[in-house]
Amino acid sequence: xxxxxxxxxxxxxxxxxxxxxxxxxxxxxxxxxxxxxxxxxxxxxxxxxxxxxxxxxxxxxxxxxxxxxxxxxxxxxxxxxxxxxxxxxxxxxxxxxxxxxxxxxxxxxxxxxxxxxxxxxxxxxxxxxxxxxxxxxxxxxxxxxxxxxxxxxxxxxxxxxxxxxxxxxxxxxxxxxxxxxxxxxxxxxxxxxxxxxxxxxxxxxxxxxxxxxxxxxxxxxxxxxxxxxxxxxxxxxxxxxxxxxxxxxxxxxxxx
Amino acid sequence: xxxxxxxxxxxxxxxxxxxxxxxxxxxxxxxxxxxxxxxxxxxxxxxxxxxxxxxxxxxxxxxxxxxxxxxxxxxxxxxxxxxxxxxxxxxxxxxxxxxxxxxxxxxxxxxxxxxxxxxxxxxxxxxxxxxxxxxxxxxxxxxxxxxxxxxxxxxxxxxxxxxxxxxxxxxxxxxxxxxxxxxxxxxxxxxxxxxxxxxxxxxxxxxxxxxxxxxxxxxxxxxxxxxxxxxxxxxxxxxxxxxxxxxxxxxxxxxxxxxxxxxxxxxxxxxxxxxxxxxxxxxxxxxxxxxxxxxxxxxxxxxxxxxxxxxxxxxxxxxxxxxxxxxxxxxxxxxxxxxxxxxxxxxxxxxxxxxxxxxxxxxxxxxxxxxxxxxxxxxxxxxxxxxxxxxxxxxxxxxxxxxxxxxxxxxxxxxx
Numbered sequence: 075x076x077x078x079x080x081x082x083x084x085x086x087x088x089x090x091x092x093x094x095x096x097x098x099x100x101x102x103x104x105x106x107x108x109x110x111x112x113x114x115x116x117x118x119x120x121x122x123x124x125x126x127x128x129x130x131x132x133x134x135x136x137x138x139x140x141x142x143x144x145x146x147x148x149x150x151x152x153x154x155x156x157x158x159x160x161x162x163x164x165x166x167x168x169x170x171x172x173x174x175x176x177x178x179x180x181x182x183x184x185x186x187x188x189x190x191x192x193x194x195x196x197x198x199x200x201x202x203x204x205x206x207x208x209x210x211x212x213x214x215x216x217x218x219x220x221x222x223x224x225x226x227x228x229x230x231x232x233x234x235x236x237x238x239x240x241x242x243x244x245x246x247x248x249x250x251x252x253x254x255x256x257x258x259x260x261x262x263x264x265x266x267x268x269x270x271x272x273x274x275x276x277x278x279x280x281x282x283x284x285x286x287x288x289x290x291x292x293x294x295x296x297x298x299x300x301x302x303x304x305x306x307x308x309x310x311x312x313x314x315x316x317x318x319x320x321x322x323x324x325x326x327x328x329x330x
Numbered sequence: 331x332x333x334x335x336x337x338x339x340x341x342x343x344x345x346x347x348x349x350x351x352x353x354x355x356x357x358x359x360x361x362x363x364x365x366x367x368x369x370x371x372x373x374x375x376x377x378x379x380x381x382x383x384x385x386x387x388x389x390x391x392x393x394x395x396x397x398x399x400x401x402x403x404x405x406x407x408x409x410x411x412x413x414x415x416x417x418x419x420x421x422x423x424x425x426x427x428x429x430x431x432x433x434x435x436x437x438x439x440x441x442x443x444x445x446x447x448x449x450x451x452x453x454x455x456x457x458x459x460x461x462x463x464x465x466x467x468x469x470x471x472x473x474x475x476x477x478x479x480x481x482x483x484x485x486x487x488x489x490x491x492x493x494x495x496x497x498x499x500x501x502x503x504x505x506x507x508x509x510x511x512x513x514x515x516x517x518x519x520x521x522x523x524x525x526x527x528x529x530x531x532x533x534x535x536x537x538x539x540x541x542x543x544x545x546x547x548x549x550x551x552x553x554x555x556x557x558x559x560x561x562x563x564x565x566x567x568x569x570x571x572x573x574x575x576x577x578x579x580x581x582x583x584x585x586x587x588x589x590x591x592x593x594x595x596x597x598x599x600x601x602x603x604x605x606x607x608x609x610x611x612x613x614x615x616x617x618x619x620x621x622x623x624x625x626x627x628x629x630x631x632x633x634x635x636x637x638x639x640x641x642x643x644x645x646x647x648x649x650x651x652x653x654x655x656x657x658x659x660x661x662x663x664x665x666x667x668x669x670x671x672x673x674x675x676x677x678x679x680x681x682x683x684x685x686x687x688x689x690x691x692x693x694x695x696x697x698x699x700x701x702x703x704x705x706x707x708x709x710x711x712x713x714x715x716x717x718x719x720x721x722x723x724x725x726x727x728x729x730x731x732x733x734x735x736x737x738x739x740x741x742x743x744x745x746x
Contacts, residue, residue, distance in 0.1 A: 077489070147336040154352045168698060173352040184348075201351075210532060216435035217424040236424055237417020239357040240435055246532035248351035248695045252339035257417040313625075314531055330349065330696035 113223030119264050120226075120291035121320040122298050122307070123200050127285035130155050130198040132177035137280030139175060141265060143255075150251040151175065152262040153202040153277055158328060159183060161192045166328045199329050200286060202277070203228065203249045203262035204310065204318030211241035211250060211261075220259065226291075226319060227266050232258050246314045264288065291319070339417065342714060343704045350699035356691045359703060359717035361415035364725045366523045366545060367552065367683045369408040371729075373520040374553010375401035376449065376512055381600065383452075383509035392593050395456065396564075397557040399742035402449050403733035408519075409442060411725050414716055434526045445512075445519045452508040454488070455501045457740045461487045482739065520549040527686060534626030534697075535633070535690040540615050547608035552679035554601045558594060559672040562665060564743055565590040594668055602658055605675065609651050612682070629697040637692055637700055642685050650678015 138153045139146050154173030160166050167183045178198075181188070209228050212220050219234040220241055235258035242250040242259060253260035265275035269288065273279075278286045289298025301307075307321040310329070340355025375397045381387045382394035413422045429436035461483045468480035490497075521542035527533075528541025569586045576582060616634070619627060634642055654671035688703045706718030715721055737743065 145336045148338045149341055150338040150353050166698070168349040168696070170349075170352055213432045214434065214530070215430055216433040216438070217421075217428050218430035219424075234421070234424065234428075235418065236421040238412075238415070238435065239417075240433065240526075242353075242357050243530050244532055246695060248354050251353035251355075252357070252417055254336060254338055257339075330698050 108218070108221060112221075112229075113225040113227070113270075115224040116290075116292060117225040118291040119205060119269065119319070120289055120299065120302060121202065121205070121264070122287045122289065122302055122323070123320060124285050124287070124323045125197055125199050125326075126324040127283040128155065128198040128200055129283060130157055130174060130178045131282070132174040133280040133282060134200060134277035134286060135173050135175040137276040138262070138265075141268070141276035142263075144260070145254050146175070148254045149173075150254065150260075152249070152260070153200065156199045156201060156329075157183070157196070158199065158326065159188055159196045160194050160326075160328055161188065162194045163192070164194075168330065195326070197324070197326065199322070199325070200277075201247070201249070201310075202320060203264070204247055204316070204320045205264060207317035207319060208315065210244040210246065210314065210316055214240045214244040216240065223266075227264050227269075228261075229263055229266060230259055230261065232256055235259050246311050246316065247318075339713065343706050343717060345702040345704055346694075346699060347702070348694075348699035349696050350694040350701060351696055354694055354701065356688065356701055356703045358415070358687055358691060360705060360719075360722045361411040361716055361725070363680070363683045363687045364411040364722055365408070365415075366520075366527075366549075366687070367680055368404060368411060368725065368729075369520050369523050370545065370549030370552045370679065370683075371556050372401050372404040372408050372445075372553070373516040373546070373549045374551065374555075375404060375557050376516040376553070377550050378554050378557050378597070378600070380509040380513050380516075383505055384513065387596075390593070390597060392589070393557060393561060393597055396561060396742045397553075398449070398453060398456065399736055399740055400557060400560065400729075400733055401553075402453055403736055404729045405446055405449060406732065407725060407729045410728060411721075412438075414721065414725070434522070434529055437522065441515075441519050441522055445515050448508055448512045448515055452505055452512060453740065454486075455504045455508065458487065458490060458501055459493050459498055460740070462491050462493045465491075486739070517546050521546045527690070532695065533690050534624075534630060534693075536686065538615055540611055544608065544611045544615065547604055547611055548679050548682055550604045551601065551608050552676055554597065554604065555672045555675040555679070558597050558601065559669070559676065562590065562594065562669055562672070566665075591665060594665065595663060598658055598663065598668060598671075601675070602655070605651065605655060609647075609655075626697065629693045633689060633692050633700070637702075638685060638689055641681060642689070646678055646681035646685055650674055650681050654678070 132155055135151055135153055135155060138144070139151060142152055144150065144152060149172055151173035154170050154175075155178075156168055156170045157174070157178050158166060158168050167186065167188060169183045171178070205227050207226070209222060212222055212228060215221075216238060217234060217236055219231045219236070220228060221231070222228050232253075237252065237258050239252070239259070242252070245261075250259055250261045252258065265273075265277075268275060275286075275288055278288050287298045287301075289296040289302070291299050291302070293299060294303070301323075302321050305323060307323055308325040309318040309321060310325075312318065338353075338355065340357050343359065344355040346354070378390065379394040379398035379401065382390040413419050416422050425436060426439040429439060431437070464483040465480060465487060468476050468483070471477070471480070524542035524545030527536040527545075528538050530536045565586060569583055569590075572580060572582045572586060619630060654674040657667055657671040657674075660667075691701055691703070693700055706714035709715035709718050709720055
């Protein structure tokens, strides 16, 4: 059998065309197109944490774990509370035992006794996903399994995540983890299943002191948006350029 | 019984101390250490073979064929740890189906496929003549092994039976071109592995534009070292067999030893060059971080000079770089000394990968706490196998098994 270069090329082209015809039955969607299909573009969810009101009871963590089916005994959590004790010698002592799901029951910080007379200031800081405007986690996902909806919330497709952990590495806030049961990346989604039905997030509802609040940042009459606009608020780690959308009142410079 | 659903992934091998966020663990363990290590070996082995094919470094001729085939054996193993470490390994193929191109990992499929095609076609052009010759030689033989091998070689010729001088010259030309394209692609494949780490802005240790270049240099170092080491072992084995067959003083024994020493001395010169480049870049990176002393420097300094001092300065730079450097520079190089240096260099590059991957997770994002990776030795479930010693050993052993199989078909160690 002889095969000239010309016939080989001809047949190759024919074969390639024949093979690509069935492929045209598929439609390729860019992640941006998918994103456009989810969420309401008149809404931009934002979160306000008033650290001056937080007492570290951990009700928010407990409620979150229950609502979002994160195994209670597992040491991972979608939201957590940190305790900071700054002593007069300028040392910062911080902890968050099991994410503070049972609150802070001991005055010791990692077995270290701190003399109350040495304390300069002490406070609690609740943490959760910042639903960043330019999320690093979405950027690095190799398969587009995590995406940003039109209302600004970053979600994860549990059926598509391959579990590579790149998003976990990329998040500067450490909010992501592997779900112990589903074996895919997981994180706070502002209780998307609740807020899109007009309910409050589990943590907002559980907080007895109103330290956690949520609002629509696009609605300037929203009381939470008004507070964010009118009061002096700060965000966590803005140096990473992720534009976090969880705002803090009373954030101390020692907060990590 | 312990409900495994309540053990967070990473909790079994991460030891935290001081203030670490609750969700932080060593998520990228030894499989991800093995990934750049194996990719590096692939790229390095290919570059070594190209030095002969493209730049006509005739002194490397005997190494070239071997290292080309060896880089093919290493190729599937570059991908293996990546798939192995996935929480959903069966979904790994999605990276090819729905690549999300803002992600550095998404291009892996494309870069890897391109590179595989180049390596495979180069090997085909190198061995096409051999395939045809074997098909002809095995014609008419009836043993089942011969029939099988003949059919295999017949398929491998892809129907191109022309072995006239003109056709073979064309093959050689194709090899040169492919090896030429292959060098930048091999460097890209590996530099790209460096980009995957270097572009993670959340990680103070990884984020550096030097990362891809550092990775390429150390890749070439490790690739050359592994090829040389394997070559020595094979030649020593040949020598040993010759001694058994023909006795100590036989001429063939001295011939083998002479060839071996000659090839090795030449190859070690290239090795030294790349080693110097790799170390300089790594030191530049550390010096620059120390001098600019950004916010993260405090915690990085803690990790480098306290927590991981032994791993970085004693094992990686000392034992893995400085000692073999001195051993190679000393006059009257012997195979035994070379062997020790090569083992140390391979160990040094492995420690470099370890210190980047695990070292990058040794400190918390809070910059106020540390995490220690307690490598699982005896596995008691799938996770502790994959992210433990046995997972790494599986990955390390695979290329040699693949090479053994490939070498039955394409004899890369025979002189043709």
